[in-house]
Amino acid sequence: xxxxxxxxxxxxxxxxxxxxxxxxxxxxxxxDDNVEILICPPFTSLCIAWDILKGSKVKLGAQNCHYEQKGxxxxxxxxxxxxxxxxxxxxxxxSERRWIxxxxxxxxxxxxxxxLEKGIRPILCVGEKMxxxxxxxxxxxxxxxxxxxxxxxxEVSERIDIAYEPVWAIGSGxxxxxxxxxxVHSFIKELLGKVRVLYGGSVNPQNAGEFLxxxxxDGLLVGGASLDPSSFAQIVKVSQR
Ligand code: PEP
Numbered sequence: 001x002x003x004x005x006x007x008x009x010x011x012x013x014x015x016x017x018x019x020x021x022x023x024x025x026x027x028x029x030x031x032d033d034n035v036e037i038l039i040c041p042p043f044t045s046l047c048i049a050w051d052i053l054k055g056s057k058v059k060l061g062a063q064n065c066h067y068e069q070k071g072x073x074x075x076x077x078x079x080x081x082x083x084x085x086x087x088x089x090x091x092x093x094x095s096e097r098r099w100i101x102x103x104x105x106x107x108x109x110x111x112x113x114x115x116l117e118k119g120i121r122p123i124l125c126v127g128e129k130m131x132x133x134x135x136x137x138x139x140x141x142x143x144x145x146x147x148x149x150x151x152x153x154x155e156v157s158e159r160i161d162i163a164y165e166p167v168w169a170i171g172s173g174x175x176x177x178x179x180x181x182x183x184v185h186s187f188i189k190e191l192l193g194k195v196r197v198l199y200g201g202s203v204n205p206q207n208a209g210e211f212l213x214x215x216x217x218d219g220l221l222v223g224g225a226s227l228d229p230s231s232f233a234q235i236v237k238v239s240q241r
Contacts, residue, residue, distance in 0.1 A: 002212065003036045003161060003198060003219035004239050005123065006226030007063060007091060010042055017045035020229050021052045027233035033057055035239050036219075038089055039226075043077055050086035061089035061123070064097060067107075067114035079118040090115050091221075092122045093149060095167045099129075105148035112149055116159055123161045123198070123221070124149050126188075130168035138166075139187050146191060157195035162188055163221040169201025171224060176201055178210045178217070185216035205234035212239055 012020060021039070028037070040061035041049050053060055066076035082090065092115065093108040108124070115122040126145040128138045142164070150156055164184050169175050176184075176199070185197040199211050200221030211217045220239070226232040 001034060001036050002239050003038060003196060004236050005038045005061065005089075005091075005163075005198065005200075005219065005221045006040060006232050007094070007200075007221055007223050008039070008041050008045075008227060009063070009096070009223060011227055012041060012045055014045050014048045017041050017048050018052060021049060021058075024229040024233055025052070025056055025058065027229055028057075028236055031057070031236060032240055035236065037236055040089070040091055046082070046085040046087060054086060059088050060086045061091065062087045063091050063094065065090045065092070065111060065115065065120075067110040079114055079120055083118060083120065087120065089121045089123055089161075091125065091163075093125045093145075095125060095127055095165055095170055099167065105145060108149045109151050112156075112160070113153065116153070116156065121159065121161065123163050125163045125165050125200070125221070127165040127167050127170075127201070133166065133168065138184065142184060142188065143191060146188065150192075157193045161196045161198060161219070162192070163198040163200050164188065165200035165221060171202070173202050175203065175207060175211075178207075178214050181211060182214040182216055185214070185218075189216060203235065205231055205238060208235045208238045209241065 038059045038061045040063050062082045092111045097103040112122045128141040132141050181199045196218040198219040198221045203220050203222045204225040
């Protein structure tokens with residue numbers, strides 16, 4: 001089944017979350033259940049989001065987690081805390097976490113393992129920077145990020161989703177071409193076997209269909225265009241065609 005994810009990043013207060021979700025649920029009424037829809041609001045909106053989404057066809061995800069269960073980790077959020085709020089997915093290793101907050105492959109690996117142990121599905125993000133792309137290193141970078149993030153884990157492909165998000169395409173209005181995405185997605189499947197691979201990076205209602213028409217694009221991770229309920233609802237509808 002295709003997976004369409006909204007990553008709100010650091011946007012929307014609980015009040016704004018409520019308004020968005022009420023509108024969004026109305027807009028997707030009648031949409032078939034053949035696509036998984038996931039919304040990842042900030043931590044502070046998870047509670048109100050779950051109150052509204054519980055029992056609907058929309059699932060709830062978090063944008064980050066800590067790998068320890070509890071303890072002296074000021075400012076961090078554990079998977080048990082997220083689980084109790086209805087979270088079933090966590091985005092792990094988003095490029096903003098890697099490059100703004102200094103997350104290493106080793107830390108990302110710990111988070112992936114913790115998610116799997118807790119029965120929360122990680123969406124592991126990988127992607128090359130522009131200079132790596134220009135140096136012809138895209139596939140090398142992807143392979144290395146996957147190997148390190150999944151180190152010590154066997155047969156994870158059915159319990160995890162991968163998001164291919166070229167760093168230069170995120171929030172830039174300059175998406176990869178669907179053909180370039182296809183190439184990387186099929187490479188990821190060569191490495192990992194039958195895994196769901198989402199594309200992310202400047203997806204909008206106009207280009208979503210082209211990405212989804214590629215044989216190995218199994219879903220989308222949407223940032224900017226998910227902040228408006230009607231634009232995200234349009235992307236969900238395109239994914240059903
Ligand atoms: C993202 O946040 O993962 C993302 C892909 O953002 P945008 O759609 O804005 O490029």
